[in-house]
Amino acid sequence: MKATICGLRWAIIALAIYWVLLFIGTHVPARHLVQIRANDKFLHAGAFAGLSFLLAWAIPTRKVRSINVLVALVVTIVYAGVDELLQIPVGRTADWLDFFADIAGITMGLSVYVLGREILIASGWRLFETGGPSVTKVIENID
DSSP states (O other): OOEETTTTTHHHHHHHHHHHHHHHHHHGGGGOOOOOOOOHHHHHHHHHHHHHHHHHSSSSOOOOHHHHHHHHHHHHHHHHHHHHHHGGGOOHHHHHHHHHHHHHHHHHHHHHHHHHHHHHTTOOOOOSSSSOOOHHHHHHHHH
16 A cells, blocks of 8 residues: 555655654754753664654565665664764764664664564555555455
8 A cells, every 4th residue: 555645655755754853853053952851862762763664664665675674774874974973063062872872773763664564464464565455445344
């Protein structure tokens, strides 16, 4: 199933919105930030878990599904490094520990994507496959 809005897949729309908000959030000068009472590393891990999950979901499915995960892994790790470096010009600091927290989040997000996808496919949902039943047909079969 390829749910779309104006011809774009939901996954791509969600990824674009999330990535723009993440970029803005990580590049606001430190003096303008609202202080969140949480460990900075957990925020980094959570943010990049979401990014890697959405990126893997947004990549069109290939016969070899591991390519989606590999592409998402490489793109998000490169982006995490670039993101840390681009924070320097706006008065924030680049930190290796933040980068490692990003990688931990990337690992978590991709793990959830892989496990979730396998569970859905194993349960008989074929909505990820071309020619699989539509949601309407699945619901009709329930009645």
